[in-house]
Amino acid sequence: MTDNEHPQLIGSIRELLEVRRRCPCGRVHETPTQRVFIGRDALDQLPQMLTELNLTGTALVVADSATFNAAGEQTLSILRQAGGDVGELLVEPESGESQIEATEVPVQLVQQEAADCDYLVAVGSGTINDIAKAASTQLGMPYVAVATAASMTGYSSGLAAVTVAAIKQTVPAIPPLAIIADTEVITTAPRQMRAAGVGDLVSRSSSGTDWKLASLLRGDYFCPWVAQLAESADQQCRQAVGQIRQGKRDALELLMSGLLLAGIAITMAQTSAPASGGGHLISHYWDMTATARGRHHGLHGLQVALGDLICTALYEKLWPRIGETDVDKLVATRLPAAEFARQTREYYAPLIGPEAAQQIAQIATSKYATGDQLRRQLARIVSKPDRMWAQLEPLFTPGQQLRELFDNAGLPRTVGECGISPEEVACAYGFASRLRERYTVLDLAYDLGLLEELREEVFAEAGVISQTVAQ
Ligand SMILES: [Zn+2]
Ligand SMILES: [Zn+2]
Structure with missing residues (x-):
């Protein structure tokens, strides 16, 4: 590391790599x-x-x-000059596609090409890393990541996002043995990439809130130490968003450090929950249904930021309404689980095919409470919404603050800028939560019977469809 403008964050990464923490949360963080x-x-x-x-x-x-143009050629020549035996593989879009996707096809291709090799060097950002990380894990072969953009938290995370049979999944995967982010390379990446990096990192706010919410309501796993780690990465970068937007060298190094720190938090928690909540589910929904709608999905961090604005607005609109909840009525009128599964299947089948839809229905039903379980879950929040909010608030960023931050960072604030239609926003809002077992504010709003009722208010507050209302 050659820069000392932000020693705290880089120092904390270096220290973290050494950490092996037997945590009171019950997990070993390393x-x-x-x-x-x-x-x-x-x-x-x-x-x-x-x-x-x-x-x-x-x-x-x-x-x-x-x-390859950004850093691959340079990587090859540095390795060859050092006397290394080096092969190269240029991943191309699958036939009929113009965009590379992290699916089983390129993952298997890398596995085949690497069969006689000793290690992988992945040169790229999100997609190339997901492909290399999944292949490296399958092969049991170490890999090194050469980052080409400060665009997402995934470099250092213990997960790979791979689409298997039309379902975008985040599968456990082994992070790289080493990560190199050359400032000369990341400063020349397209400006949208660094905006995406800010979006992915700052979405930690509602992700962290969702994570804590799930632990309070349902007893799901949560670790305050990891949550604090993810928050520190996010907070330090927030102060530099203007300079990140301008592509200032030091600021981009800070962003990169924050992204790596957030990814390490995911690895250490053994779940993406510290940095992936309802906003991520909305983005996954847009990714998965983009093909069915005849378009390409946008950059992860830009979509996540939009999803995050929606979830943040939902928290703000939902909380004042919780006190008026009639738990008995909600439990009595709850759709039976089989009916909920059928509805989910029928919704998703035309978009992603019947088999994938069946899998989604199973995932959605696994977190779907009914009867006494639902009653207990809701009673925890309905009896004392203010006390629960007091525990969530330290993790949460108010929407107004988030919108200003995104404006300063140069992030798109409306879905149209990412090619997403208002209808797709409504669909994602209503159905994205069913894609994962993770419990988020989208589930809470559904469980309280308020998700659809609050929709227009939430969209107006978030300003993602038309910015004019939110100003
Ligand atoms: Zn812990
Ligand atoms: Zn993310």
């Missing part, structure tokens, strides 16, 4: 990542770092055409 280099000419550190990590033999450099 990461397999051993080295992180962020800074000017970081790429030149690659040969030395490989030696230190005992990575010898044949490397396979995995990139796509854009990331």
Whole structure:
């Protein structure tokens, strides 16, 4: 690391790589990542770092055409000059597609090409990393990530987002042994990429709130130590959003550090919950249904930011209404689980096919409470909404503050800027929560019978369809 403008954050990453914490939350927090280099000419550190990590033999450099130009060619030449035996694989879009997707097809391709290699070097951002991380995990082969943009938290996370049989899944995967983010490379990435990075990182606010909510309502796993870690990454970057927007070197290094820190928090928690809540589910919905609607999905962090504005507005509109809830009536009129599953299946089948829809229905039903279980769950919040909010509030960012932050960061504030129609916003709002077992504010609003009722109010407050109302 060559920069010392933000020693606290980079210092905390270096310290975190050493951590093995037996936590009161019941889990052991650690990461397999051993080295992180962020800074000017970081790429030149690659040969030395490989030696230190005992990575010898044949490397396979995995990139796509854009990331090959950004840093792949340079990576190859640095490795070859150092005397390394290096192969290369350029991942291309599947036939008939113009965009590369992290599906089983490229993951298997990498596995085949890497069969005789000793380690992988993934040069790219989200998609290339997901592909390489999934392939490396399947092969039991170490990998090194060369970041080409400060665009998402996924570099250092213990998860890979891979679409299997039309369902976008985040599967447990082993993070890279080392991560290199060369400032020369990440400063030349398209500006939308760094805006996306801010979106992914700042969405921690409602994700963290969702995470805590699920633990308070349902006793789901939660760790205050990890939540604090994710929050510190987010908070420090918030102060630099203007400079990040301008592409200032130091600010981008800070953003990159924050993103890596958030990813490490995910690895350490062994769940993406610290940095992925309802806003992420909305983005996953848009990703999964984009093909059915004949368009490409947008950058993860930009979509997540829009999803986050919706979930934040939902928290704000929902909470004042909780006191008026009639729990007995809600329990008595609850759709039976089988009917809920049928409705979910019928909704998703035309979009992603009957088999994938069946799987989604099962996932959705697994967190669907009825009868006494629902009564107990709702009673926890209905009897004392203010006390519960007092526990959530420290994690939460008010919508007005979030909107100002996104404006300063140059993030799109309306879905139209990401090619998403108002109808898709309504659909995601109503059905995205069914994609994962994770419990979020979208589920709470549904369980309280207020999700659809609050829809227009929430959209107006979030301003994602038309900015004019929210100003
Ligand atoms: Zn813990
Ligand atoms: Zn994310």
